[in-house]
Amino acid sequence: MTGHLSIGVDATTWWNKRGFGRFTRGQLGAMLDDPRGHRFVLFVDQEPVDEMIRPNVDIVRVETSATVTDSAVADGSRSVGDLLSFRREASSRPLDVFWFPAVYSWYPVSGRIPTVVTFHDAIAEHFTRLVLPTLRGRLFWNLKVWLAKRSARHIATVSEAAREEIVRYLHIPRRKISVILEAADEQFHPITDEQELRAARSNLGLPLDRRLLLYVGGLAPHKNLAGLIEGFARAIGNGGLDDLDLVLAGDPKGGGFHSNVEELRALIAEHGLEDRVHFPGFVPEPVLPALYSGAVAVAMPAFSEGFGLPAAEAIACGTPVIATEGGAVSEVVGRAGLFFDPRNPDDIAEAIAKIAGDPALLAHLKMECLPRAAELSWSHSASAMMDLLEAHARGRA
Numbered sequence: 174m175t176g177h178l179s180i181g182v183d184a185t186t187w188w189n190k191r192g193f194g195r196f197t198r199g200q201l202g203a204m205l206d207d208p209r210g211h212r213f214v215l216f217v218d219q220e221p222v223d224e225m226i227r228p229n230v231d232i233v234r235v236e237t238s239a240t241v242t243d244s245a246v247a248d249g250s251r252s253v254g255d256l257l258s259f260r261r262e263a264s265s266r267p268l269d270v271f272w273f274p275a276v277y278s279w280y281p282v283s284g285r286i287p288t289v290v291t292f293h294d295a296i297a298e299h300f301t302r303l304v305l306p307t308l309r310g311r312l313f314w315n316l317k318v319w320l321a322k323r324s325a326r327h328i329a330t331v332s333e334a335a336r337e338e339i340v341r342y343l344h345i346p347r348r349k350i351s352v353i354l355e356a357a358d359e360q361f362h363p364i365t366d367e368q369e370l371r372a373a374r375s376n377l378g379l380p381l382d383r384r385l386l387l388y389v390g391g392l393a394p395h396k397n398l399a400g401l402i403e404g405f406a407r408a409i410g411n412g413g414l415d416d417l418d419l420v421l422a423g424d425p426k427g428g429g430f431h432s433n434v435e436e437l438r439a440l441i442a443e444h445g446l447e448d449r450v451h452f453p454g455f456v457p458e459p460v461l462p463a464l465y466s467g468a469v470a471v472a473m474p475a476f477s478e479g480f481g482l483p484a485a486e487a488i489a490c491g492t493p494v495i496a497t498e499g500g501a502v503s504e505v506v507g508r509a510g511l512f513f514d515p516r517n518p519d520d521i522a523e524a525i526a527k528i529a530g531d532p533a534l535l536a537h538l539k540m541e542c543l544p545r546a547a548e549l550s551w552s553h554s555a556s557a558m559m560d561l562l563e564a565h566a567r568g569r570a
Contacts, residue, residue, distance in 0.1 A: 177210045178566050181263055181271035181286065184215040185241035185278050187222065190424065190455060191391060192482045193293070194242075196331075197274040198224075199358055203555035205230060211559070214266055216259060235262050241278045256280045270326075270566040272558070279321040287326040287565050292350075294335045294479030294501075296395055298342035303394035303476075318343065326565045329558065331355050331480040332501040338477065353557045354505075355480045356549040357489040360458070363543075364466035364490065373463035377453035383418045386525060387468035387492075389456065389483040390475075392423045392434045397497075397515050399433075399440055401474040404513075404521025406444040408529075411522065417469070417529050419446075424455040465490035469535070470528045473502045474515050481505050489546040493538035495524040505549075509541040 186197040205213060205227055214231045215221070218240045221232045237255040263271065264283035273279050273290045282288060297304045297314055305311045322328065322343060328350045330336050336350050364370060374381055386405065390396060398421060405419045425434045434452070441450045456464060465471065471487035473496035481502035484494045488509045496502035498512035511528055513520040528535055 177212060178269040178563065179212050179214060179267060180562055180566075181214045181216065181266060181268040181282070183259075183271075183273045183278055183280070184217050184225070185219075186275050187217070187225075188219055188240070188242050189275075190242075192480075193275045193277065195358075195458070195482055196291075196293070196355055196480075199356060199551045200554050200558060201274060203551040204559060206552075207555055207559050209559060214268060216263055218255075233262050233266075235259050251280075268567075270562050272562060273321070276318060276321050279317055281320065281324065284324070285567070287567055288324060289327045289329055289562060289565055290321050290325045291329045291331070292322075292335070292339055292343070292345075293331055294477060295338040295342040296477045296479065299338060299477055300395045327351065327561065329353050329561060332504050334477075334499075334501040334504060335479040338479075351557075351561055353554050353561070354549060355482055355485060356551045356554055357482070357486040357546060358458075358551065361462050361465070361486045361489040364463045369463050370467040373460050373467065376460065377422075377456065377464070379420060379451055379453060380418060384416050384529065385418055385420050385468045386470055386472055386529065387420045387422065387464065387487075388472045388474075389422045389461065389464075389486075390473075392421065392425060392432045392437065394433045395476050397474040397476050398437055400515055400518055400521060401472055402437060402440050402444070402446070402450065403518040404474075404525060405450070406446060407518055407522035408525040409449070411526065413530050414526065417449075417525075419450045419472075420453065420464075420468075421450065422453050422456045422464070425452060461486065462490055465492050468492050470495050470538075472525075473497065474513075474521060475500075475502075476515055478502050484510075485546065485549055488542040491539055491542045493528065493535065493542055495521075495528055507541070507545045509538055509545045511538070 186193045212229055216233045218235050218237045235258050238252050259280040268286050271282050271286050271288045276290050276292050305314055322345055336352050339345055340347050465487050471492055471494050473481050473484050478501045484502045484505045487494055488506055494506045494510035496510055496512055497515040503512055511524045513524040
């Protein structure tokens with residue numbers, strides 16, 4: 174390909190505290206390092222961060238009544254005025270292609286600009302009432318998704334499992350969807366310094382003298398944390414795991430998304446596990462590598478995941494994963510994990526007992542972690558996305 178492109182990017186998801194934000198920071202950050210010479214125009218609704226300030230980047234600050242991270246959430250909606258402000262700014266630029274890192278922050282742009290939208294999954298369609306419990310939230314979400322998929326030149330997603338879910342529940346032709354895997358940031362690597370490991374726990378109010386089974390992510394119904402708690406209760410009830418605690422790390426308010434944390438607390442109390450299950454709240458990214466590294470394993474029990482970024486981060490830190498069988502996380506971790514039926518608490522309990530009660534198995538799984546993690550990289554993901562944007566740029570598709 175000859176000639177440089179002007180690539181518009183909705184960068185509002187940079188500030189999201191969940192997986193959307195980590196995906197945007199990882200993939201877009203690597204794309205800005207790509208040496209192809211294209212120019213990026215980032216549309217933001219907050220003050221740009223230092224990582225965005227580069228010679229090949231123009232930043233357009235759009236004035237809005239509320240930021241995307243506050244308004245484009247489960248029970249909220251963005252104002253028409255804010256959507257029109259973004260449309261006006263994006264449509265007035267001489268862009269060759271436009272990329273949305275997540276459909277949740279989508280807004281309309283001029284039909285003359287080809288768009289590529291990353292759909293991370295179709296969980297909201299697959300498990301609608303678990304993700305969008307209110308009729309108002311479902312109506313706004315369905316309208317946004319319908320408009321986004323109808324106007325997009327092409328769709329990107331983050332795993333083969335996600336693509337199959339999108340084909341089934343969003344009825345988008347498979348040929349219109351490209352899979353581009355995610356990765357863990359470079360900060361995720363094994364931490365062996367005992368002082369750093371202890372400091373991470375201490376700062377989060379976690380016990381220093383216990384082994385930890387760790388969950389990191391949203392505290393939402395579709396994440397199946399109730400199933401994980403039930404499986405944990407059965408595993409420790411069977412004996413031999415007296416030194417094992419469960420940590421559910423995530424924003425208890427849901428970060429704007431639906432949360433069922435009170436139901437989880439009630440279930441914990443029902444089992445008498447108040448001193449064995451911990452809620453440290455949202456964990457800042459710089460603390461996560463030490464938290465992952467000090468855990469026995471990371472649990473990913475969701476009924477569905479688009480990718481499962483915490484799983485990639487865990488294995489990059491040398492920590493194996495127990496997860497839902499047959500889904501995206503099994504793609505991510507490969508031989509570095511054990512898998513279970515998420516609807517069967519006994520199956521979850523068995524996976525917990527195996528990984529926490531069999532030192533030889535745990536050592537074997539740990540050996541599989543780093544080789545698998547090395548196969549995933551943001552630079553590879555960014556290169557694939559750049560290829561996709563070039564292929565669908567105006568006049569080139």
